[in-house]
Amino acid sequence: xxxxxxxxxxxxxxxxxxxxxxxxxxxxxxxxxxxxxxxxxxxxxxxxxxxxxxxxxxxxxxxxxxxxxxxxxxxxxxxxxxxxxxxxxxxxxxxxxxxxxxxxxxxxxxxxxxxxxxxxxxxxxxxxxxxxxxxxxxxxxxxxxxxxxxxxxxxxxxxxxxxxxxxxxxxxxxxxxxxxxxxxxxxxxxxxxxxxxxxxxxxxxxxxxxxxxxxxxxxxxxxxxxxxxxxxxxxxxxxxxxxxxxxxxxxxxxxxxxxxxxxxxxxxxxxxxxxxxxxxxxxxxxxxxxxxxxxxxxxxxxxxxxxxxxxxxxxxxxxxxxxxxxxxxxxxxxxxxxxxxxxxxxxxxxxx
Numbered sequence: 001x002x003x004x005x006x007x008x009x010x011x012x013x014x015x016x017x018x019x020x021x022x023x024x025x026x027x028x029x030x031x032x033x034x035x036x037x038x039x040x041x042x043x044x045x046x047x048x049x050x051x052x053x054x055x056x057x058x059x060x061x062x063x064x065x066x067x068x069x070x071x072x073x074x075x076x077x078x079x080x081x082x083x084x085x086x087x088x089x090x091x092x093x094x095x096x097x098x099x100x101x102x103x104x105x106x107x108x109x110x111x112x113x114x115x116x117x118x119x120x121x122x123x124x125x126x127x128x129x130x131x132x133x134x135x136x137x138x139x140x141x142x143x144x145x146x147x148x149x150x151x152x153x154x155x156x157x158x159x160x161x162x163x164x165x166x167x168x169x170x171x172x173x174x175x176x177x178x179x180x181x182x183x184x185x186x187x188x189x190x191x192x193x194x195x196x197x198x199x200x201x202x203x204x205x206x207x208x209x210x211x212x213x214x215x216x217x218x219x220x221x222x223x224x225x226x227x228x229x230x231x232x233x234x235x236x237x238x239x240x241x242x243x244x245x246x247x248x249x250x251x252x253x254x255x256x257x258x259x260x261x262x263x264x265x266x267x268x269x270x271x272x273x274x275x276x277x278x279x280x281x282x283x284x285x286x287x288x289x290x291x292x293x294x295x296x297x298x299x300x301x302x303x304x305x306x307x308x309x310x311x312x313x314x315x316x317x318x319x320x321x322x323x324x325x326x327x328x329x330x331x332x333x334x335x336x337x338x339x340x341x342x343x344x345x346x347x348x349x350x351x352x
Contacts (some may be wrong), residue, residue: 025309036080045188045229052139059095059108088171096123134182148179184247192253197227272324288318326352
């Protein structure tokens with residue numbers, strides 16, 4: 001039976017200061033008793049993805065984990081009977097990670113005065129150095145909903161095949177444990193669940209370089225950037241909630257999935273943001289003249305074959321004018337002219 005209600009009682013210390021108008025002008029401080037109400041927050045377990053783990057600045061590192069929302073909640077819960085809250089802390093504040101001594105995740109980003117840049121240090125957290133949990137913070141960066149039920153997600157040997165997540169490998173209680181199993185093993189009295197963003201975010205952030213798997217309930221056939229079938233998501237989510245309830249939790253909170261396109265990553269820019277005057281536009285066109293000439297030669301050589309159409313030639317021809325101009329992009333959908341004729345292998349797939 002699904003949990004009927006999810007209550008988050010944030011227990012906070014409250015001070016009521018009452019001023020007295022006596023001769024000494026002293027203040028009486030009344031300390032209010034802190035209570036969690038009907039919630040038992042003695043064993044709080046958080047389950048989710050990067051949003052739960054404390055992942056920030058493009059990496060997972062100690063400072064971000066300490067500032068994670070579950071750890072922040074646990075500090076408040078401690079005033080109302082909350083217990084110890086454990087996290088799989090990284091080695092340092094550099095971020096990134098190694099696998100077999102080889103860097104697999106970049107260090108965190110920082111602002112170098114002109115823009116974001118990678119911290120110029122080498123990660124020290126070795127994934128193969130297992131720190132078995134389970135932990136109260138079961139947030140796994142990159143996890144999709146169905147990953148939380150996978151019994152290979154924490155298997156070191158499955159990283160190379162993409163079936164395991166290095167972050168969970170490092171913290172799993174055993175190579176065959178699932179995220180949900182490790183969360184349930186702690187018999188939580190209170191939980192939070194925030195999962196599902198990555199079920200569509202990776203598709204969006206990759207520019208749609210994936211497949212909408214609506215109608216396909218088999219996640220073993222999914223690519224890393226595919227959209228999860230809504231029916232599968234509903235069943236998985238219900239299983240996660242039911243699992244946490246069956247492990248002893250009487251109350252908890254679930255967080256909604258925001259519109260992923262509302263995040264700063266998807267801040268839109270116009271297609272023509274480049275202002276040029278006449279002389280500058282002419283100079284840029286001179287630079288693209290060899291590319292345009294190569295397209296003309298390819299079209300002439302392939303005329304009548306149907307392999308390179310006049311429509312695509314027009315689309316790929318670069319031309320700047322005075323005023324606002326479109327950016328030049330690489331379009332993977334364009335014809336690979338070098339594959340047709342090696343003589344045209346130097347012609348990239350460019351268009352405005």
